[in-house]
Amino acid sequence: MATKTAVATPPPGSEAVTGEAPPNSRKKLLLSILSLVVLVSGVAGGWYFWQGSQAAAAPKEKTPAMAPLIYLALEPPFVANFEEGQPARFLQIDVRVASRSVETIELIRANEPLLRNDLLLLYGAQDAGALGRREGKEKLRAESLETIRRIVKDLQGDPKSVESVLFASFVMQ
Numbered sequence: 094m095a096t097k098t099a100v101a102t103p104p105p106g107s108e109a110v111t112g113e114a115p116p117n118s119r120k121k122l123l124l125s126i127l128s129l130v131v132l133v134s135g136v137a138g139g140w141y142f143w144q145g146s147q148a149a150a151a152p153k154e155k156t157p158a159m160a161p162l163i164y165l166a167l168e169p170p171f172v173a174n175f176e177e178g179q180p181a182r183f184l185q186i187d188v189r190v191a192s193r194s195v196e197t198i199e200l201i202r203a204n205e206p207l208l209r210n211d212l213l214l215l216y217g218a219q220d221a222g223a224l225g226r227r228e229g230k231e232k233l234r235a236e237s238l239e240t241i242r243r244i245v246k247d248l249q250g251d252p253k254s255v256e257s258v259l260f261a262s263f264v265m266q
Contacts, residue, residue, distance in 0.1 A: 167208070191258070200245060200248055
């Protein structure tokens with residue numbers, strides 16, 4: 094007599110003996126994950142768009158327009174003698190003072206003799222060898238700016254309103 098061997102078949106909807114999920118449940122899982130990704134992307138995109146529209150709608154602060162620079166030429170050019178034994182005998186500098194403040198320019202113009210005196214003393218104390226190099230000229234320009242700012246401050250003006258000192262010509266002989 095032949096005996097039949099019973100093979101157990103799992104009920105529909107349960108996992109197979111091998112441990113794999115049925116194909117329908119994998120599709121549902123993949124569809125759920127994909128739906129979640131699309132939803133999160135939509136929310137993030139909406140938030141990004143909303144933030145951009147909020148920034149565009151916010152009133153932009155107007156920055157005050159800066160006044161143009163006013164250049165004051167200190168005429169005539171400065172002429173200073175070097176000490177004996179230096180490679181050059183004299184220095185001639187044409188100086189311009191730059192400021193955006195009309196009041197500061199008027200203050201400098203009204204007190205130009207004081208300013209010229211201090212700058213002449215500064216220029217006469219220079220070393221001709223150092224002024225032959227760019228670094229020496231830049232250092233002298235910075236010292237000139239310091240001197241002018243000190244004088245403006247002593248005259249009850251705003252020293253920071255003097256923005257720069259420029260050399261229009263620089264001659265050593």
